[in-house]
Each structure stands twice: as C-alpha cells, then as structure tokens.
Amino acid sequence: MIAPEITDHALLRWMERVHGIDVDGWRELMRAEVEEALQAFDGRPDASAASFVLRDQRVVTLIRAGKRPPDDDAAVCVPRVA
Numbered sequence: 001m002i003a004p005e006i007t008d009h010a011l012l013r014w015m016e017r018v019h020g021i022d023v024d025g026w027r028e029l030m031r032a033e034v035e036e037a038l039q040a041f042d043g044r045p046d047a048s049a050a051s052f053v054l055r056d057q058r059v060v061t062l063i064r065a066g067k068r069p070p071d072d073d074a075a076v077c078v079p080r081v082a
Contacts, residue, residue, distance in 0.1 A: 030059070033052075033080060033081070034052050034054075034059055034078070036081050037052060037078045037079060037081050038078055040079075040081050041078045041079070045069060045079065046079035047068075048065055048066070049079035049080050049082065050062055050063065050080045051063050051069065051077040051078055051080060052077070053069065053075050053077055053078075054076045054077075054078060055072070055074050055075045055076075056074070060075070063077065
C-alpha cells in the first residue's frame with residue numbers, strides 16, 4: 001500500500017493531540033508578531049525579511065526572506081519585525 005498524502009491540517013492535529021504541542025500558544029505568539037509587524041508596516045515590501053501574507057484580513061502563509069511574494073492583487077505582504 002502506498003502511503004497517503006498528509007495534509008497540513010492532519011499534521012497540525014497530530015502534533016497537537018498526540019505530541020501535546022500547544023497550538024493555541026503558538027497561535028497567540030504568531031498573532032503578537034503579526035500585530036507588531038502591522039504596526040511597523042509602512043506599505044512597502046521588504047524582500048530581506050520573512051513576510052506574513054494576508055488576504056481578507058487573514059494570515060494565509062509566511063514567505064521566507066528573499067522569496068517573491070505571490071502574484072495576487074488581494075494579498076498584502078507584511079515584513080516580519082526582527
């Protein structure tokens with residue numbers, strides 16, 4: 001039998017429920033980082049920093065420093081504050 005693909009959702013729940021990872025705690029830490037980044041955001045992208053990608057007021061992903069932001073007019077890339 002070929003091993004099935006594992007979705008991000010399944011992986012997250014496995015980490016949380018089997019291994020006791022505090023997902024809510026990590027979510028709050030990320031929320032604090034996003035809020036700090038939004039307060040410092042001047043509307044210009046910064047390719048030298050990892051950036052939160054927001055769409056419709058939701059953080060949908062994080063891109064690494066040096067990576068191109070998505071070609072998506074609805075998305076906003078907010079550089080992470082170091």
